[in-house]
Amino acid sequence: xxxxxxxxxxxxxxxxxxxxxxxxxxxxxxxxxxxxxxxxxxxxxxxxxxxxxxxxxxxxxxxxxxxxxxxxxxxxxxxxxxxxxxxxxxxxxxxxxxxxxxxxxxxxxxxxxxxxxxxxxxxxxxxxxxxxxxxxxxxxxxxxxxxxxxxxxxxxxxxxxxxxxxxxxxxxxxxxxxxxxxxxxxxxxxxxxxxxxxxxxxxxxxxxxxxxxxxxxxxxxxxxxxxxxxxxxxxxxxxxxxxxxxxxxxxxxxxxxxxxxxxxxxxxxxxxxxxxxxxxxxxxxxxxxxxxxxxxxxxxxxxxxxxxxxxxxxxxxxxxxxxxxxxxxxxxxxxxxxxxxxxxxxxxxxxxxxxxx
Amino acid sequence: xxxxxxxxxxxxxxxxxxxxxxxxxxxxxxxxxxxxxxxxxxxxxxxxxxxxxxxxxxxxxxxxxxxxxxxxxxxxxxxxxxxxxxxxxxxxxxxxxxxxxxxxxxxxxxxxxxxxxxxxxxxxxxxxxxxxxxxxxxxxxxxxxxxxxxxxxxxxxxxxxxxxxxxxxxxxxxxxxxxxxxxxxxxxxxxxxxxxxxxxxxxxxxxxxxxxxxxxxxxxxxxxxxxxxxxxxxxxxxxxxxxxxxxxxxxxxxxxxxxxxxxxxxxxxxxxxxxxxxxxxxxxxxxxxxxx
Numbered sequence: 001x002x003x004x005x006x007x008x009x010x011x012x013x014x015x016x017x018x019x020x021x022x023x024x025x026x027x028x029x030x031x032x033x034x035x036x037x038x039x040x041x042x043x044x045x046x047x048x049x050x051x052x053x054x055x056x057x058x059x060x061x062x063x064x065x066x067x068x069x070x071x072x073x074x075x076x077x078x079x080x081x082x083x084x085x086x087x088x089x090x091x092x093x094x095x096x097x098x099x100x101x102x103x104x105x106x107x108x109x110x111x112x113x114x115x116x117x118x119x120x121x122x123x124x125x126x127x128x129x130x131x132x133x134x135x136x137x138x139x140x141x142x143x144x145x146x147x148x149x150x151x152x153x154x155x156x157x158x159x160x161x162x163x164x165x166x167x168x169x170x171x172x173x174x175x176x177x178x179x180x181x182x183x184x185x186x187x188x189x190x191x192x193x194x195x196x197x198x199x200x201x202x203x204x205x206x207x208x209x210x211x212x213x214x215x216x217x218x219x220x221x222x223x224x225x226x227x228x229x230x231x232x233x234x235x236x237x238x239x240x241x242x243x244x245x246x247x248x249x250x251x252x253x254x255x256x257x258x259x260x261x262x263x264x265x266x267x268x269x270x271x272x273x274x275x276x277x278x279x280x281x282x283x284x285x286x287x288x289x290x291x292x293x294x295x296x297x298x299x300x301x302x303x304x305x306x307x308x309x310x311x312x313x314x315x316x317x318x319x320x321x322x323x324x325x326x327x328x329x330x331x332x333x334x335x336x337x338x339x340x341x342x343x344x345x346x347x348x349x350x351x352x353x354x355x356x357x
Numbered sequence: 358x359x360x361x362x363x364x365x366x367x368x369x370x371x372x373x374x375x376x377x378x379x380x381x382x383x384x385x386x387x388x389x390x391x392x393x394x395x396x397x398x399x400x401x402x403x404x405x406x407x408x409x410x411x412x413x414x415x416x417x418x419x420x421x422x423x424x425x426x427x428x429x430x431x432x433x434x435x436x437x438x439x440x441x442x443x444x445x446x447x448x449x450x451x452x453x454x455x456x457x458x459x460x461x462x463x464x465x466x467x468x469x470x471x472x473x474x475x476x477x478x479x480x481x482x483x484x485x486x487x488x489x490x491x492x493x494x495x496x497x498x499x500x501x502x503x504x505x506x507x508x509x510x511x512x513x514x515x516x517x518x519x520x521x522x523x524x525x526x527x528x529x530x531x532x533x534x535x536x537x538x539x540x541x542x543x544x545x546x547x548x549x550x551x552x553x554x555x556x557x558x559x560x561x562x563x564x565x566x567x568x569x570x571x572x573x574x575x576x577x578x579x580x581x582x583x584x585x586x587x588x589x590x591x592x593x594x595x596x597x598x599x600x601x602x603x604x605x606x607x608x609x610x611x612x613x614x615x616x617x618x619x620x621x622x623x624x625x626x627x628x629x630x631x632x633x634x635x636x637x638x639x640x641x642x643x644x645x646x647x648x649x
Contacts (some may be wrong), residue, residue, distance in 0.1 A: 075449050121630070125637050127448045128392045132584055135634045136626035139577070143623050147616060262456060269453055315468030322461025327456045330442055 435618015
């Protein structure tokens with residue numbers, strides 16, 4: 001009913017290969033894009049700066065990670081380190097006088113090269129051992145960032161991002177920073193959807209499903225895995241730079257710690273592995289659900305309905321976050337993307353229960 | 358030289374205390390094939406349990422068995438409610454589930470019982486033992502002895518009837534079912550035993566640094582111990598623990614002043630990385646890892 005299929009005929013291969021085949025989907029995407037682009041006009045700066053902007057940036061980060069974990073099936077528990085490399089590289093490059101646009105690309109490249117070294121472990125082991133290897137690399141990168149004063153500016157220093165402009169748009173207003181972040185996230189989304197139907201994307205999926213079998217049909221596992229790490233780290237590096245310049249504006253090593261890596265993996269899993277809409281939903285959910293639930297319970301506690309201590313309240317976000325991960329893995333392992341898909345399928349044939357096919 | 362000797366001994370003892378934490382990991386991995394990244398949080402929970410029982414006014418020798426019973430039950434419940442439903446799921450799901458449990462426990466337990474560090478008084482004298490020029494921390498010494506005893510007990514346990522069943526389960530789930538072993542119960546028991554091991558670790562670490570959420574950070578050195586010793590090898594835990602402890606104490610003892618602190622994490626990371634790159638199954642692990 002809502003996603004009407006009647007009257008949509010695919011009479012050419014071109015029409016059948018479109019990204020959004022159902023007109024409703026297409027209009028939804030356009031509407032969301034318009035809503036997103038004009039968000040600075042109708043969302044209050046407080047909400048835009050502390051909820052919408054981080055959501056958009058973390059969605060881009062989740063998209064970068066899900067290319068690796070969802071499509072290529074390579075587990076990565078050190079993605080925050082890759083983002084840290086991008087963030088620190090971009091700050092130092094702009095400080096050295098390189099234009100912001102070019103330093104974004106360069107920081108992505110630096111992150112990609114180091115990230116591909118992470119991938120070196122993937123050429124030898126997989127599964128649990130890959131998790132451990134990337135985890136160890138996260139600690140190594142953290143240590144290097146903290147303990148090399150040339151990078152972090154000292155053990156407990158914060159590094160302020162210099163004032164820059166992106167394509168003549170000065171990044172000193174919140175709206176400008178939001179638009180840059182949104183532009184990057186939309187670019188990544190479109191890229192990801194197209195990668196999925198390119199030969200590279202299909203090679204990644206083949207590697208994920210069974211690397212021996214992929215090698216037999218002529219996909220080079222060595223090259224494909226390295227490419228997966230390279231691409232995803234490039235995306236993650238630029239996202240880290242955008243996170244530094246558009247959201248934090250002053251970076252410390254703790255902002256890219258091990259917990260952040262876990263949070264990214266949680267976003268990808270809660271959203272649904274390898275799904276585009278799942279990355280957006282998962283990032284929003286993992287980022288915002290603990291905050292909102294904590295606010296609700298704090299409000300209830302303030303009215304005296306639920307007797308909880310201050311200590312309990314301060315640990316509540318952690319509990320909700322952990323319970324959320326467990327709950328999703330047990331109840332809906334395919335994540336929010338699957339829930340969205342179920343709802344969409346329901347409305348596809350509404351008011352009927354089943355379609356004929 | 359005395360400095361080196363002191364680092365060596367304290368490193369070896371610390372390593373044996375890491376081995377206590379790692380033992381629970383190995384017990385679960387060996388029987389269920391589940392990498393339990395919540396072992397650090399389990400140790401923290403056990404530390405809190407010991408503190409709670411002792412705050413009822415019970416002496417140490419009674420508190421530790423009671424806490425052990427509590428954690429055995431807790432391990433059984435975790436296995437029954439969470440891990441049993443993960444059978445047949447990809448490893449990323451299991452890893453993430455145990456990490457979710459880790460985060461949940463790290464919030465829940467200090468959230469209810471208080472986050473300020475809790476003291477556990479095991480009745481161990483704080484004055485160090487002095488042999489020549491070398492100072493030995495008594496808590497680490499007793500911890501090291503406890504680790505050796507516990508590993509010995511675990512090895513002996515695997516020779517009993519129940520232990521033989523667990524070994525069968527660790528070899529192959531389907532064949533164990535075929536000869537009438539309840540795989541589910543065996544895995545549940547291994548979780549319970551991991552809980553008991555966590556009590557010993559929690560009590561000793563808690564008495565040396567206080568019980569709070571930082572106990573869950575023991576996961577990282579424990580993972581290094583497990584990877585180095587072999588994820589499914591119980592006696593590998595001892596040698597792996599001693600190596601991780603010694604390298605993680607001696608190298609920072611000389612390098613921290615040069616490189617600016619916390620080189621211990623670097624050493625631990627490098628141990629994990631090098632082991633995985635050179636010999637992924639560890640020193641004593643079974644070589645059944647699928648190569649690429």
